[in-house]
Amino acid sequence: MTAAPRDPVAPGGTIGILGGGQLGRMLVLAAARLGLKAHVYSDTRDAPAFDVAAARTCASYDHRESLLAFAQGVDAITFEFENIPSATLVTLARQRPIRPGAAALAVTQDRLTEKDFLTGLGIATTAYAAFGTLEEAREAIARTGLPAIAKTRKFGYDGKGQWTITHANDLEAEFSCLSGAPAIMERRVNFAFECSVIAARNDGGDFVAYDPPENIHGDHILRRAIVPSPLNKDQAEKAIAITGRIAEALHYVGVLAVEFFATRDGHLLVNEIAPRVHNSGHWTLEACVVSQFEQHIRAVAGWPLGDTARHSNAVMDNLIGDEAECWQKLAGQPGALHLYGKRESRPGRKMGHITRLLPLTGERDSA
Amino acid sequence: MTAAPRDPVAPGGTIGILGGGQLGRMLVLAAARLGLKAHVYSDTRDAPAFDVAAARTCASYDHRESLLAFAQGVDAITFEFENIPSATLVTLARQRPIRPGAAALAVTQDRLTEKDFLTGLGIATTAYAAFGTLEEAREAIARTGLPAIAKTRKFGYDGKGQWTITHANDLEAEFSCLSGAPAIMERRVNFAFECSVIAARNDGGDFVAYDPPENIHGDHILRRAIVPSPLNKDQAEKAIAITGRIAEALHYVGVLAVEFFATRDGHLLVNEIAPRVHNSGHWTLEACVVSQFEQHIRAVAGWPLGDTARHSNAVMDNLIGDEAECWQKLAGQPGALHLYGKRESRPGRKMGHITRLLPLTGERDSA
Numbered sequence: 001m002t003a004a005p006r007d008p009v010a011p012g013g014t015i016g017i018l019g020g021g022q023l024g025r026m027l028v029l030a031a032a033r034l035g036l037k038a039h040v041y042s043d044t045r046d047a048p049a050f051d052v053a054a055a056r057t058c059a060s061y062d063h064r065e066s067l068l069a070f071a072q073g074v075d076a077i078t079f080e081f082e083n084i085p086s087a088t089l090v091t092l093a094r095q096r097p098i099r100p101g102a103a104a105l106a107v108t109q110d111r112l113t114e115k116d117f118l119t120g121l122g123i124a125t126t127a128y129a130a131f132g133t134l135e136e137a138r139e140a141i142a143r144t145g146l147p148a149i150a151k152t153r154k155f156g157y158d159g160k161g162q163w164t165i166t167h168a169n170d171l172e173a174e175f176s177c178l179s180g181a182p183a184i185m186e187r188r189v190n191f192a193f194e195c196s197v198i199a200a201r202n203d204g205g206d207f208v209a210y211d212p213p214e215n216i217h218g219d220h221i222l223r224r225a226i227v228p229s230p231l232n233k234d235q236a237e238k239a240i241a242i243t244g245r246i247a248e249a250l251h252y253v254g255v256l257a258v259e260f261f262a263t264r265d266g267h268l269l270v271n272e273i274a275p276r277v278h279n280s281g282h283w284t285l286e287a288c289v290v291s292q293f294e295q296h297i298r299a300v301a302g303w304p305l306g307d308t309a310r311h312s313n314a315v316m317d318n319l320i321g322d323e324a325e326c327w328q329k330l331a332g333q334p335g336a337l338h339l340y341g342k343r344e345s346r347p348g349r350k351m352g353h354i355t356r357l358l359p360l361t362g363e364r365d366s367a
Numbered sequence: 368m369t370a371a372p373r374d375p376v377a378p379g380g381t382i383g384i385l386g387g388g389q390l391g392r393m394l395v396l397a398a399a400r401l402g403l404k405a406h407v408y409s410d411t412r413d414a415p416a417f418d419v420a421a422a423r424t425c426a427s428y429d430h431r432e433s434l435l436a437f438a439q440g441v442d443a444i445t446f447e448f449e450n451i452p453s454a455t456l457v458t459l460a461r462q463r464p465i466r467p468g469a470a471a472l473a474v475t476q477d478r479l480t481e482k483d484f485l486t487g488l489g490i491a492t493t494a495y496a497a498f499g500t501l502e503e504a505r506e507a508i509a510r511t512g513l514p515a516i517a518k519t520r521k522f523g524y525d526g527k528g529q530w531t532i533t534h535a536n537d538l539e540a541e542f543s544c545l546s547g548a549p550a551i552m553e554r555r556v557n558f559a560f561e562c563s564v565i566a567a568r569n570d571g572g573d574f575v576a577y578d579p580p581e582n583i584h585g586d587h588i589l590r591r592a593i594v595p596s597p598l599n600k601d602q603a604e605k606a607i608a609i610t611g612r613i614a615e616a617l618h619y620v621g622v623l624a625v626e627f628f629a630t631r632d633g634h635l636l637v638n639e640i641a642p643r644v645h646n647s648g649h650w651t652l653e654a655c656v657v658s659q660f661e662q663h664i665r666a667v668a669g670w671p672l673g674d675t676a677r678h679s680n681a682v683m684d685n686l687i688g689d690e691a692e693c694w695q696k697l698a699g700q701p702g703a704l705h706l707y708g709k710r711e712s713r714p715g716r717k718m719g720h721i722t723r724l725l726p727l728t729g730e731r732d733s734a
Contacts, residue, residue, distance in 0.1 A: 011706045032418065311678065311726075331401075336656045339400075357656055
């Protein structure tokens, strides 16, 4: 059921990238390595990806003329963030192939659609229920149990649009935070650890996955990713197989990340799907010959997928807020330092990351 | 005797790069990783480095107004090729720090000056003698012996401006090829193998070196670099120490490469010095956490030098002329594929390279 492979974008061709943050920037750098140019489209004047792009468009994501001109100058289109207006995707998809496609994005832009999609595939998630009114929120809690997390269905990231509900009598106060946005209640998982699968599928249906990292969050933001994770071999294979089923069902082309909770009794629950390269895969830049960014460009450009083998263990730490201000000290420490070229640091803003490689071992040392 | 460290170029600053070929392109990509912008200056419209540069100047290297405008927009200046007119360097050096400096370039731009410099440091080279006239060429051969290689003193690369002289009666015919350019005669070394040291020095006098690769040439062009080389530990240390003495004597800031002949009786002769990142160091992109390109940018920007440790063995093969045309096949093979974004392939033109990583071993397997 996979689409027939289209003509690949040859070296010298141009990949259009919607979004100009650090993910877009690292996609541009990966494209350059393969002899491909990048045209970055962002609504932000100082977008970090502009600095390395062969062509730049600074315009809003719903500016039709800019979108059409952008599409006409590129050979294939992709994006670095999932909250792209669907009208934008429709406009662009009439001009050039968008990978991954609008269907994959539609599923993952809405937490309820995504959970229902997973449930339809028989893939386990935490208990969830949609709600709009306070009355529905009460019913939702009755179904999910407590503690639960109320989340807006759309436009959330890094913990934005999320409220934890520990007691039923917190509900009314937290409900007001939603300002009437459609929402979903999810039972909070008492997990042993979190992990993710970074994988790629091309339009010929080939599927490859990196070794799953363990992910450690603080304040809802990824702080650290570690490979190998504590998953045993069977669990890792299961997580990769689940990711493969998701990619196949979405007719997905490109890199996707699936975040999992590993429960204390050894089960895997899908937390969420990111239809893009992912912060928990940044360590692939150093620990693998083909990084997640190059892998995504390969899939988008219709090239063969690359090797996902890992030659080293790795620990990736995000540099958040003012943590990158001591860049001279960080540059003098072992590890691969990445700074994203953002002009201003703000609390919670991802400014860079640092990856340390460690010798390859069969099993991770206990923490 | 090292200059006091100057203020480093902070993230968000701009590195000016003279030259827009693949070395410049890979320098830009390395700068981007550190949050630094690049302004590329090249006299070639389709320069590969333009595609990834934040700012571009396309002008001749002696266009004073363009050079001044370029200098005023950058925080530090470096270059990717050594044949920069000295007047250009003088103009730029009055505006911004150029690293490495004009003195290092003056020594390495002229094969005779370079050999005399090495001899003055007590560093062994092959026998050599300068000549200008046919009569002097005869005297030169009498001093160097045969076979010898006649080389123009300036502007040679990849075997251009070189003629092998096997018999004394070849001399007249080969002499005419020089068209009267000042030249040097070098005794051809019957080497066991060739190797190089890629090293970096910063303006604080810190010096670091990568493990020396073995280099295999064909038609005077590097075909393959392999780490580890057949050098034993003592030889490798000696080669690195020689490179350190050269860097120190030149008050060098940046990455330099020193090419060596390893003779059959175990001696090391310096072949030449390249005052820049070097083709034989491309494998550092994958086999080390900090590549030669990032190392150079760190030195030029006044940052701490990075770790040169190698986590894998590596074999780097250049893709020359039409060898990159089968890019789809190459992309499907193991290894890190790099394509330089050059529009046209020509015989002898470096179009890309591919690096395969191998598990780390103490000693290289015999070939």
